[in-house]
Amino acid sequence: MTTAWTLHENAPLRSLNTFHVDATAPWLLQLDDPTALPEALALPVLAGQPLLVLGSGSNVLLAGDPEGVVLSFNNRGIEILEHHADHALVRAGAGTPWHGLVMWSLEQGLSGLENLALIPGTVGAAPIQNIGAYGAQVGEFVHVVEAWDRQANAIVRLDAEQCAFGYRDSVFKREPGRWLIMAVELRLPLLHELRLDYAGIREELAAMGVAHPEARDVAEAVIAIRRRKLPDPDVLGNAGSFFKNPQLPLEQIETLRHEWPALPVFPGEREGQGKVSAAWLIEQCGWKGAREGDAGVSPHHALVLVNHGQATGAQLLALARRIADSVRERFAVVIEPEPLLIGAQW
Numbered sequence: 001m002t003t004a005w006t007l008h009e010n011a012p013l014r015s016l017n018t019f020h021v022d023a024t025a026p027w028l029l030q031l032d033d034p035t036a037l038p039e040a041l042a043l044p045v046l047a048g049q050p051l052l053v054l055g056s057g058s059n060v061l062l063a064g065d066p067e068g069v070v071l072s073f074n075n076r077g078i079e080i081l082e083h084h085a086d087h088a089l090v091r092a093g094a095g096t097p098w099h100g101l102v103m104w105s106l107e108q109g110l111s112g113l114e115n116l117a118l119i120p121g122t123v124g125a126a127p128i129q130n131i132g133a134y135g136a137q138v139g140e141f142v143h144v145v146e147a148w149d150r151q152a153n154a155i156v157r158l159d160a161e162q163c164a165f166g167y168r169d170s171v172f173k174r175e176p177g178r179w180l181i182m183a184v185e186l187r188l189p190l191l192h193e194l195r196l197d198y199a200g201i202r203e204e205l206a207a208m209g210v211a212h213p214e215a216r217d218v219a220e221a222v223i224a225i226r227r228r229k230l231p232d233p234d235v236l237g238n239a240g241s242f243f244k245n246p247q248l249p250l251e252q253i254e255t256l257r258h259e260w261p262a263l264p265v266f267p268g269e270r271e272g273q274g275k276v277s278a279a280w281l282i283e284q285c286g287w288k289g290a291r292e293g294d295a296g297v298s299p300h301h302a303l304v305l306v307n308h309g310q311a312t313g314a315q316l317l318a319l320a321r322r323i324a325d326s327v328r329e330r331f332a333v334v335i336e337p338e339p340l341l342i343g344a345q346w
Helices: 034-041 098-107 123-129 201-207 215-229 250-259 278-284 313-331
Strands: 005-012 024-031 051-053 060-062 069-073 078-083 087-093 142-149 154-159 179-189 237-241 247-249 265-267 273-276 295-297 304-307 340-342
Touching: 005 034, 024 034, 034 142, 034 179, 051 179, 060 313, 069 179, 078 098, 087 098, 087 123, 098 123, 098 215, 123 179, 201 215, 247 250, 250 273, 273 278, 278 313, 295 313, 304 313
Parallel strands: 024 069, 051 069, 060 340
Antiparallel strands: 005 024, 078 087, 087 179, 142 154, 142 179, 237 304, 247 273, 265 273, 295 304
16 A cells, blocks of 8 residues: 555445446546556556546446446646746646636636636546537647556657547547546636637626626636536536537538528538537427436436436436437437446447
């Protein structure tokens, strides 16, 4: 035993996932010092076993028990590495709460992350999903991701291009199990053009009486909107938006809008494509506020699956599949989950 880590056998995971579903890990490795990772993974009881990294479990659905080792990074710390005339380089440990980093950066007079306020989870998880909200994505601000490369058995530093960020996507997501993110370095501007034209931000700022907003004002507006729309995971188990907005060819979108003119459409990540609102599609199929036992859909946001108490991961997954099937049958559009599924395939 060493102070660098703590190892638990047959560890309950209910407190390590925001859906608050019951699952058990054969081994739970809680790592305080990332540099001790190679030594810890070489322990005889852990060597060669499957590995799952869990931060706060805010983008995971445990539909069954994971195999092998669950790894949790506990290294929390934020520092400014470099100051420049128009930006600063900021480094945060993988275990740092994401929202804490956002608010810290604003207190330092830095901007860029304000639209990403109140997203649950840890810094280490943010690049995997390339978390995004209200017109911004974390990949825009990533300078370097520091990770343990299990293939090379070495610490590596990947720049933004090597991270290959896409819509809710990255090299870390496409090569699961290879990269163990230890820290993230962000290039945050001192000033940048605020993004206000998304999902009611301008209206919220007006309601707040803010005529000339700064980055901190935008964060407060985003926080207010999210609190109204999204349930607090500490009160009602959920993983935020469960489905991704589907990206479709513009021709298909025009066909859909001809029949359903109210369908919300957003810019796509690739030329000739756009994104349509998964929430709108789901709501049209009658799922908003639905409940099957303790598995349900938030009455405030159709994208959010919720655990009313004792739902299992398998029950939540079964509900998600029925929702996706109904969207496909009515609109001929395939929607896919955002969270990582453990113990089952989509």
